[in-house]
Amino acid sequence: MSDKKNKNVNSAVAEEEVQKPTRAEKKAAKKAAKERLKKVLAARKNGEKLIADNYNGTSMIQTVNLKKKFDDHEVLKGIDEHVDKGEVVVVIGPSGSGKSTFLRCLNLLEEPTDGEVIIDGELMNEPGVDINAMRQKMGMVFQQFNLFPHLTIMENVILAPVKLGKMSKEDAIQKGTELLAKVGLADRADNYPSQLSGGQKQRVAIARALEMDPEIMLFDEPTSALDPEMVGEVLDVMKELAASGMTMVVVTHEMGFAREVGTRLLFIDEGVVAESGDPKDVFAHPQNERTKQFLSKVL
Amino acid sequence: MSGFSSVISLLAGQAGISAPQWLVDWWAEVCHTFYRCFIKEDRWKMLRDGVVVTIEISLIAAVLGVIIGLLIALCNLSKNKFLRGIGKVYTDIIRGTPSVTQLMIIYFVIFAQVMWPKAIIAAIAFGINSGAYVSEIIRAGILSIDKGQTEAGRSLGLSSGMTMRLVVIPQAIKNIFPALCNEFITLIKETAIVGYVGLVDIQKAGDFIKSATYEAFMPLIGTAIIYFIIIKVLTLALGLYEKSLRKSEQR
Numbered sequence: 001m002s003d004k005k006n007k008n009v010n011s012a013v014a015e016e017e018v019q020k021p022t023r024a025e026k027k028a029a030k031k032a033a034k035e036r037l038k039k040v041l042a043a044r045k046n047g048e049k050l051i052a053d054n055y056n057g058t059s060m061i062q063t064v065n066l067k068k069k070f071d072d073h074e075v076l077k078g079i080d081e082h083v084d085k086g087e088v089v090v091v092i093g094p095s096g097s098g099k100s101t102f103l104r105c106l107n108l109l110e111e112p113t114d115g116e117v118i119i120d121g122e123l124m125n126e127p128g129v130d131i132n133a134m135r136q137k138m139g140m141v142f143q144q145f146n147l148f149p150h151l152t153i154m155e156n157v158i159l160a161p162v163k164l165g166k167m168s169k170e171d172a173i174q175k176g177t178e179l180l181a182k183v184g185l186a187d188r189a190d191n192y193p194s195q196l197s198g199g200q201k202q203r204v205a206i207a208r209a210l211e212m213d214p215e216i217m218l219f220d221e222p223t224s225a226l227d228p229e230m231v232g233e234v235l236d237v238m239k240e241l242a243a244s245g246m247t248m249v250v251v252t253h254e255m256g257f258a259r260e261v262g263t264r265l266l267f268i269d270e271g272v273v274a275e276s277g278d279p280k281d282v283f284a285h286p287q288n289e290r291t292k293q294f295l296s297k298v299l
Numbered sequence: 300m301s302g303f304s305s306v307i308s309l310l311a312g313q314a315g316i317s318a319p320q321w322l323v324d325w326w327a328e329v330c331h332t333f334y335r336c337f338i339k340e341d342r343w344k345m346l347r348d349g350v351v352v353t354i355e356i357s358l359i360a361a362v363l364g365v366i367i368g369l370l371i372a373l374c375n376l377s378k379n380k381f382l383r384g385i386g387k388v389y390t391d392i393i394r395g396t397p398s399v400t401q402l403m404i405i406y407f408v409i410f411a412q413v414m415w416p417k418a419i420i421a422a423i424a425f426g427i428n429s430g431a432y433v434s435e436i437i438r439a440g441i442l443s444i445d446k447g448q449t450e451a452g453r454s455l456g457l458s459s460g461m462t463m464r465l466v467v468i469p470q471a472i473k474n475i476f477p478a479l480c481n482e483f484i485t486l487i488k489e490t491a492i493v494g495y496v497g498l499v500d501i502q503k504a505g506d507f508i509k510s511a512t513y514e515a516f517m518p519l520i521g522t523a524i525i526y527f528i529i530i531k532v533l534t535l536a537l538g539l540y541e542k543s544l545r546k547s548e549q550r
Binding site for chain 1: 448454455456461
């Protein structure tokens with residue numbers, strides 16, 4: 001028995017350079033993971049909040065060394081970022097840079113390969129976490145709208161809160177009517193998505209996300225699939241939302257929106273944040289060479 | 300009876316020509332055979348009872364098939380390795396053996412000691428068989444729904460079960476329906492093998508008439524026509540339902 005232990009210790013010394021986890025280390029890691037899972041599930045049952053070790057104390061969204069690999073292709077190479085309450089963070093970058101992947105990691109539509117996603121102080125990408133509860137605090141608007149075609153507009157908007165028991169149907173319809181009026185579509189509540197234009201569909205999608213009363217709104221290239229005439233009506237809704245104090249993370253190519261509404265700009269290139277800062281500053285005086293190249297093409 | 304067989308001569312008389320003898324004889328022969336196969340000794344009642352048996356078994360098997368098919372489809376789509384294993388084994392075995400063999404195994408081996416009505420056991424066998432094919436139809440239908448729909452549902456905070464139930468499956472039904480109708484039709488015709496376990500359905504009734512009268516043509520044509528009418532009526536009814544499902548696609 002002691003021989004085996006010695007062998008493990010020796011191989012640990014020998015393999016330290018190679019950085020391969022030894023049998024003992026793997027066993028310890030498994031045990032630690034089990035303990036951690038127990039802790040997470042217990043906290044979840046008691047309704048307690050388990051604060052992440054790396055939490056910076058203030059941000060609504062925080063990523064620590066966020067990495068994402070698809071098969072052999074590393075799309076995100078370690079992103080340390082944070083989004084505070086009330087910020088409108090606009091994410092720009094060339095296609096394939098990982099900006100959409102970064103956004104989708106924030107509500108775990110993509111599972112990070114490494115690193116941490118901390119929402120409201122809690123670590124989100126570990127086993128045992130109530131992902132659904134977390135997603136109810138975050139609304140997402142997609143490039144392809146993703147409205148439910150088999151339901152009417154009003155049914156689309158009230159589906160989630162009613163089925164999740166957050167609101168009675170009457171309350172949900174009342175709130176839905178208000179939200180649809182806010183986005184300018186109160187009279188279309190009984191139509192089907194197939195009867196609406198792209199811009200209208202996207203505005204419904206925004207209303208649908210807002211019906212859940214989220215603390216954060218994520219936008220994944222919300223206007224990229226729209227005809228140019230309709231881009232403005234959607235951006236107007238987003239501007240109003242920002243003005244009302246909503247915390248937003250927007251991946252977009254609309255530089256005008258970034259300059260007018262964004263409180264912070266992130267330029268993501270080849271999986272890392274190449275530059276960040278106030279949009280007006282970054283547009284006027286880009287520091288990074290790649291940023292200069294990119295902006296010269298789009299501005 | 301003689302009234303029918305003299306139809307040709309009558310028609311010819313009306314037209315003012317004399318009917319050729321071979322035609323008159325042929326028609327008389329047809330009428331006589333028809334009488335022997337269906338009217339004599341109330342043989343048509345055997346066919347009528349056979350229709351009841353066929354429809355009974357098909358209906359029960361269809362419902363059972365959809366239930367099993369849905370469960371197995373969800374198993375095959377699951378992230379759980381064990382469930383996926385169950386699904387795969389089920390579809391492999393059922394699709395890999397003839398339904399006749401399955402019917403006989405279920406009837407003579409599995410249910411050998413169980414004293415349930417023959418028709419129920421047969422319906423269970425066909426339901427199990429149909430379930431494997433229906434599961435693939437349902438799985439294909441679910442996979443054909445755009446991933447964005449699931450993402451939208453999940454990002455609203457709906458669980459994966461709720462997303463499947465409220466968002467994906469209602470949309471998948473429209474895509475599944477035509478293939479499912481196809482499977483129902485196949486099922487009805489598959490039940491024609493229940494004669495192997497001693498049940499009298501349309502096919503077996505036709506067989507009885509064939510062996511009683513030594514006529515092959517008339518009973519078999521009658522059997523085929525009866526199946527055709529049942530399936531045609533079903534196809535029309537299902538077609539109307541499919542139209543109503545596509546209502547929300549109108550612009």
